[in-house]
Amino acid sequence: MAEIRDIKLPMTEEDVKSLKLGEMITVSGLLFTGRSRLHIRAIEDNIYPPIDYEKINCFFHVGPVMRQEEDGEWKVVSCEPTSSIRFERYGADVVRKFKLRTLIGKTTMGPATAQALKEVGGIYLSKIGLSGNALKDQVKKVHDVYFLDELGKTECTWIYEVDHFGPFFVAMDSEGNNYFEDLAKEAESKMPEIEKDLGIPAGYDYTEVNAK
């Protein structure tokens, strides 16, 4: 397999354009974390971490396990990307609001976020396997934390400095293409044959008991 490229954060438009669907990369630099609560509050309540989103422009979808050492320093115990598709209701608005070029998570996102990424020149990176232990070692420093008291350790926003963080793969490129949607179409096309092998009659439907 070809050597895995490391891309510096924040990504430039050129970086984003050079990334191919399915390509594996690592990233180095600053990122911020968040999950459902950040998405909902940023859009519904206009409450979000007061950071410079031009500099800290990579949104890592994660609820890490964090431990506070005796000297007060925070350490990452494990960080496993969480399922981004859950955030699709607010995903596009968040990408536009902060002009995010890099999203990192698990699974994928939907067509609305794909459109927003296309507009701002952004990509979506999805995780490879379960790798929370390797990823935690690639977090070199925990710079800051926002809304810890309000949201707790899992939903609050952490600012990480990461080095050769990953690998992740490009699951959505800046042209609106989605690795998983292509795969889903392939799986769907196999269903008639699979159903036939299982002895399910063609055109089979469940008994309908409700008014149409």
Add this chain to the structure above:
Amino acid sequence: MIRRETIVEAMYNAIRLGATKMPPDIRRALQNALKEETDPMAVKHLEVSLQNADMSEKGNGLVCADTGFPMYFIHAGAKTQLEGGFGILKECAEEATARATAECFLRPTMVHPLTRKNPGNNVGPGMPKIEVVFDRDDDSLEILAAPKGGGSEIFGTFYRMMFPADGEAGIKKFVIECIKDACYAGKVCPPAIIGVGIGGTADLCMSMAKKAALLRPIGKKHTDPEAARLEKELYEASRKLGIGPMGSRGINAVLAVNVDVAVTHTAALPVAVNAQCMVGRRWIAKIDGNGNIDYTGEME
């Protein structure tokens, strides 16, 4: 008489070991899956996940950061006696869960469903979940701790009340569509273990699906030949979807399809599906009547 502190210790260690170790049967199954996959991405997903499990085992890290829903499945015997009676099992589970959370073996993940408030210790109404069955004839207490990740529970839970006329075709259509949807984009972290409940009441049906996914060793088939036949047919069908590890191009969307059945209403055909993720976390603490604890990841 088994002492209260022994029960808490056993529960704490079982959930801690569950969160930090991959069960041996799951590891073997993932290694076999790795031999079968050819797509570079599918291979990488499995290699990385197995390395991750090695790292957590060596460094006391976590097999997955989403330690999810804390659950304890307990077996007791006809002669089992607990200090304080069986009513203490709930508070023992709460104490063990809170301790494992404070020590960062569990992530504080359980929140109130309406206020979304997080108490920070994974303890609240209904959680940790405990279930006790009295199916032994000795004086032992066996505790299986299963921290179940959100991905598999959130994206891998399906239920449909069908009717006798919907037949076996309906069951198969429902299950294979559930597998396809659950594994899309790696939502349930495939290769998944798919539990299928058929029959019973709605809650029993789902409970059977969950236990079939969580509590059966990989490779063990149902003793009912009809259920075992369905398991085999659905497993083989899942391998033709073209979906592999973490939703990549591949063969192993699932490691096993485990069916369980219960008698049901003559008018009904309830079917439930519950998925377990590829790390299949569970660990067992066996306490004998003298309070000796033995821990194992091997299921019988």
